[in-house]
Structure formats: C-alpha cells, structure tokens
Amino acid sequence: MNLITYFITIFFITFLFELAQSQEGTTTQTSPSTSAYSCDPATCKPSNNCQCASANPPNGLDPKDTPQFVVVTFDDSIQDGLYNTAQQMLNVTNPNGCKAKGTWYVSMQYTDFSLVQQWYAQGNEIADHTFTHVGNPSAQEISSAKAMLHEYGGIPLNKIQGFRAPFLNYTAETFKQLSQQQFSYDSSSSASSDSDNFWPYTLDNGMANDCWTGVCDTNLKLPGFWEFPMYAVMNNASVPQLMDVYLSGSPDDVAKWSMDAFNKHYNGGRQPFGIYVHPTHLSSYPGLPDPKPLMDGVVNLIKSLSEKKDVWVVSNQQILQWMKNPVKASELGSQPYMKCQQPILPSEICNGLDDNNSGGIDDNLLNNCNFGTSNFKTCFNCPSGAPSVSSPTPGSSTQNGTAGYRYPVPENCDPTWWDPVNQKCYCDAAATNCQYKNMAAETNKTSTGNGGSSDASSIQLPVIQIALSMTLVVLAALY
Numbered sequence: 001m002n003l004i005t006y007f008i009t010i011f012f013i014t015f016l017f018e019l020a021q022s023q024e025g026t027t028t029q030t031s032p033s034t035s036a037y038s039c040d041p042a043t044c045k046p047s048n049n050c051q052c053a054s055a056n057p058p059n060g061l062d063p064k065d066t067p068q069f070v071v072v073t074f075d076d077s078i079q080d081g082l083y084n085t086a087q088q089m090l091n092v093t094n095p096n097g098c099k100a101k102g103t104w105y106v107s108m109q110y111t112d113f114s115l116v117q118q119w120y121a122q123g124n125e126i127a128d129h130t131f132t133h134v135g136n137p138s139a140q141e142i143s144s145a146k147a148m149l150h151e152y153g154g155i156p157l158n159k160i161q162g163f164r165a166p167f168l169n170y171t172a173e174t175f176k177q178l179s180q181q182q183f184s185y186d187s188s189s190s191a192s193s194d195s196d197n198f199w200p201y202t203l204d205n206g207m208a209n210d211c212w213t214g215v216c217d218t219n220l221k222l223p224g225f226w227e228f229p230m231y232a233v234m235n236n237a238s239v240p241q242l243m244d245v246y247l248s249g250s251p252d253d254v255a256k257w258s259m260d261a262f263n264k265h266y267n268g269g270r271q272p273f274g275i276y277v278h279p280t281h282l283s284s285y286p287g288l289p290d291p292k293p294l295m296d297g298v299v300n301l302i303k304s305l306s307e308k309k310d311v312w313v314v315s316n317q318q319i320l321q322w323m324k325n326p327v328k329a330s331e332l333g334s335q336p337y338m339k340c341q342q343p344i345l346p347s348e349i350c351n352g353l354d355d356n357n358s359g360g361i362d363d364n365l366l367n368n369c370n371f372g373t374s375n376f377k378t379c380f381n382c383p384s385g386a387p388s389v390s391s392p393t394p395g396s397s398t399q400n401g402t403a404g405y406r407y408p409v410p411e412n413c414d415p416t417w418w419d420p421v422n423q424k425c426y427c428d429a430a431a432t433n434c435q436y437k438n439m440a441a442e443t444n445k446t447s448t449g450n451g452g453s454s455d456a457s458s459i460q461l462p463v464i465q466i467a468l469s470m471t472l473v474v475l476a477a478l479y
C-alpha cells in the first residue's frame with residue numbers, strides 16, 4: 001500500500017475508533033422510573049394497537065408458554081468488516097430452523113448501501129440512527145437517513161420502522177418527530193431495575209421507564225408509538241451496563257453478569273433480553289488490539305442462550321409483530337414473520353442475494369459511487385453528487401433510457417424479487433407461481449418446530465393486488 005493510502009487508512013481507523021469510543025456509553029443514564037404512569041389494560045390492548053408497560057407477558061400469557069426473545073442490535077455504519085462481525089454473531093439457529101435475525105441502527109456516513117440491502121435480504125431489520133450521528137437530531141437528520149436507506153439500499157419505506165437516538169440521548173421532541181414521520185418504535189431508553197424491566201409498550205400513556213431528560217414529566221403521549229426498552233446487565237458493583245457490556249469486565253465476569261441478567265428475564269416475566277453492540281469493537285483493525293477474546297465472549301453467550309429450546313434470536317420488528325398478536329412459543333415458528341424463504345431466480349440479479357449460487361452476492365452488478373467521504377456500492381443509481389443532510393438523494397447520475405440506468409423498486413415488489421437492471425419483478429402482485437426455497441435447517445430444539453429440509457417449495461405470494469402503475473412509481477422516483 002502506498003503512503004497516501006496508508007495515512008488515509010490510519011485516519012479512517014482512528015476516526016472509527018474514536019467514534020466508537022465516544023459512543024453510546026457502557027453504563028446507563030437513568031433516572032428513577034416515574035410514579036405518575038398509569039395505564040388501564042382493559043382499554044389499552046393489542047387489538048387497538050395499545051400496550052401498557054408491564055413486566056408480564058402481553059395478553060395474560062403464562063411466562064412458561066411465552067417465547068424468550070433475545071435481540072442482538074448493531075449500531076452505526078455498515079461496512080464490510082463490521083458486516084462480517086455481525087454475521088458471525090448471528091450464526092445460530094432458532095427453534096424453527098431459521099437463522100437468527102438482528103436489527104441494525106444505521107447511520108449514513110461510511111455506510112455501504114449494498115450491505116444494507118444484503119442485511120435486509122437475509123430477513124434482518126434495517127433501522128434509522130440519523131445521517132450524521134448527532135445528539136438531539138433535527139427532523140431532517142432523521143428523514144434523510146430513511147430516504148437514503150430507501151434510495152440506495154432499496155429498503156421499502158414501510159419496512160424502516162425503528163429508530164435509536166445517537167448516544168441514546170432521546171428527547172420528547174425526537175419521539176414526536178418519529179411518530180410524525182411514521183416510525184413505529186424507538187429503542188433508546190434503558191430498563192435497569194426490577195421496577196422498570198418492562199416489555200415493549202406504546203406511549204399512549206407516556207413513558208414509564210428510564211425518564212431520561214425528564215421525558216416522563218413532559219406529558220408526552222403518542223398513541224400507537226412503541227418504546228422498546230434496552231435491558232441492562234448489572235456488573236459486580238450492581239452498576240447497570242447497557243451497550244458493549246464486553247468492555248466493562250473480563251470475558252468470564254461479563255459472561256456471568258449476562259447469564260444472571262438473562263435468567264432474571266427467563267425465570268421471571270420473560271421480557272426480551274438484549275445484547276447491544278458496536279461492531280467496531282469486535283472487528284479487527286491493523287494496529288489495534290486483537291478483538292478476538294471479546295468477540296469469542298459475545299459469540300459464546302449468544303450460542304449458549306440459543307441452545308435453549310424456547311429462546312428465539314429475533315429483530316425488534318419481529319417482536320413488534322408478535323406484540324400485536326401474541327402467540328405461545330409453540331406456535332411462534334409457523335408465524336409468517338418467523339419464516340425464512342428466499343426467491344429462486346433464473347440467474348443473478350442485483351437483490352442482495354447469491355441467486356446463482358456462485359458464492360458471490362450481486363457479482364459484477366453493483367455500482368460504485370465515490371464522493372470522498374461517502375463511497376458506497378449500490379444496486380441502484382449513483383447520485384450526481386455527495387448526499388448530505390439537506391439533500392440526501394440528489395438526482396441520479398444516469399438518465400432513464402441510457403445504458404446502465406437502474407430502476408427503483410416499485411411499491412408492489414419486494415426488493416429480493418426486483419431486478420433493477422431489467423426493470424422486472426419476479427414475483428409481483430400478478431405473479432402466480434413464485435418459487436421459494438425454504439432456508440430452515442433441521443433442528444432438535446422443539447418437538448413442534450417445523451424445520452423441514454431446505455427443498456424448494458412453490459407457494460403463492462400473499463400480496464394484496466394493488467393496481468399500481470409502475471410508470472408512476474418509477475417517474476416519482478426520478479424527481
């Protein structure tokens with residue numbers, strides 16, 4: 001590597017490292033939970049998209065019948081090394097034979113949008129963590145990130161439902177913005193005591209846990225908007241640890257603290273358990289300490305949790321679907337949102353998957369967009385200039401009708417079925433014979449699990465026919 005590349009690399013690593021170090025802290029920022037919170041479960045229930053804050057499972061489910069959810073979340077930019085780290089962490093199987101899923105709270109700087117698309121294509125969740133990762137973000141910081149994830153990652157707007165505040169520094173104002181911008185949930189608050197270890201709940205009656213920056217006293221009420229508390233782990237001194245717990249003690253200590261915290265949930269109200277990481281700490285960079293011992297600790301923790309037959313490693317969006325219609329653990333594996341199917345396609349298209357089993361994803365099909373600090377790959381058109389907070393999706397550098405133009409995903413086609421080069425949806429509303437392969441593996445974890453072999457099955461897409469003119473959708477995206 002030449003000298004300039006070397007210095008750029010060092011600068012870049014330093015930047016990453018500093019960003020990570022100055023990140024969402026390891027200890028939590030909590031105030032006592034509010035005593036003012038009250039909620040009537042007789043009127044606030046899943047059937048009207050309302051959920052009271054509670055340490056018990058929703059709908060009166062018995063904890064022993066309730067799935068124990070484990071969420072693994074990743075924060076900040078998505079880049080090659082970080083993406084591989086995340087893949088290694090989620091390399092476990094759920095009781096129905098499907099691979100574990102995770103949620104990534106993505107900030108835009110340094111993010112590679114082809115990886116955003118790959119993450120989504122595997123059934124994981126993409127969520128918003130602002131454009132530039134600033135505290136107290138403006139409305140535009142939030143909306144610009146969503147716009148880019150959609151434009152360059154191909155993520156349908158209605159699938160971008162979650163948000164996490166940079167530095168976990170959430171405010172009532174931010175929550176109002178999120179609700180206005182049609183997000184479904186925030187996950188920035190902490191649950192760190194026995195008195196506020198709540199399941200996710202809606203803000204119909206305000207905040208019930210954490211109360212950071214006085215948010216519980218602001219009379220904030222956002223009907224139908226969900227809060228997903230982040231669950232803390234207590235260290236030896238009973239100080240709550242929230243993110244990157246692996247930084248706060250030896251791997252053995254951290255393993256013990258984590259298992260103790262998990263068991264409180266598992267043997268208690270079965271509230272979800274969380275492992276919240278900045279994958280920068282767990283990825284190798286030349287010149288920095290080898291992260292392998294930390295990584296091994298986290299991977300072993302996830303493996304040992306997932307060995308239990310009622311533990312499900314899921315995205316927050318999967319939990320949200322479950323909260324809206326809670327079912328017993330024995331019925332979870334067959335819920336549509338828990339299945340794992342991938343399209344069978346005649347050849348490689350740019351959809352985030354290895355369609356022709358060549359061992360490579362979207363081989364030779366990605367565009368490279370280069371603008372100094374924002375260099376990324378994408379299945380879609382490169383912008384004509386560097387995206388910014390005020391102009392996150394500048395016009396395309398390639399014009400419709402000219403060679404190389406990429407067509408945006410129409411609303412009635414999932415990006416895993418869309419060929420942006422040939423403007424073809426392999427399974428849109430009109431298709432009658434969409435070919436899927438079932439990605440579930442054999443598993444012994446449940447007697448009721450439906451993990452069959454991974455043979456191909458042919459089923460009809462449960463898509464409601466929308467008479468959408470593709471021309472209109474495509475046109476709208478040009479301007």
Ligand SMILES: *[C@@H]1O[C@H](CO)[C@@H](O)[C@H](O)[C@H]1NC(C)=O
Pocket residue numbers: 087088091
């Ligand atoms: C997942 O685990 C399997 C077997 O333990 C291993 O062969 C594979 O390389 C792992 N994949 C990743 C992405 O870590």
Ligand SMILES: *[C@@H]1O[C@H](CO)[C@@H](O)[C@H](O)[C@H]1NC(C)=O
Pocket residue numbers: 135136167169171213
């Ligand atoms: C958190 O937000 C508050 C209120 O907007 C602000 O005063 C404070 O400086 C922020 N702290 C950080 C670390 O961003």
Ligand SMILES: *[C@@H]1O[C@H](CO)[C@@H](O)[C@H](O)[C@H]1NC(C)=O
Pocket residue numbers: 236249253
């Ligand atoms: C934490 O507690 C364990 C015993 O439960 C002990 O072995 C360990 O040394 C303690 N760690 C610290 C950092 O105090």
Ligand SMILES: *[C@@H]1O[C@H](CO)[C@@H](O)[C@H](O)[C@H]1NC(C)=O
Pocket residue numbers: 347348356357358362363364365
């Ligand atoms: C898979 O598709 C890519 C991209 O079109 C192509 O370069 C490659 O040769 C194909 N591989 C196989 C095994 O068909």
Ligand SMILES: *[C@@H]1O[C@H](CO)[C@@H](O)[C@H](O)[C@H]1NC(C)=O
Pocket residue numbers: 442443444
């Ligand atoms: C399932 O259990 C059987 C018998 O207990 C064992 O032989 C087999 O290896 C197990 N399979 C998996 C995938 O764990």
Ligand SMILES: *[C@@H]1O[C@H](CO)[C@@H](O)[C@H](O)[C@H]1NC(C)=O
Pocket residue numbers: 400401471474475476478
């Ligand atoms: C691209 O051009 C074709 C042919 O002129 C037209 O039918 C289509 O609507 C255009 N799409 C966009 C996105 O402008």
Ligand SMILES: [Zn+2]
Pocket residue numbers: 023024075076129133166167
């Ligand atoms: Zn962050």
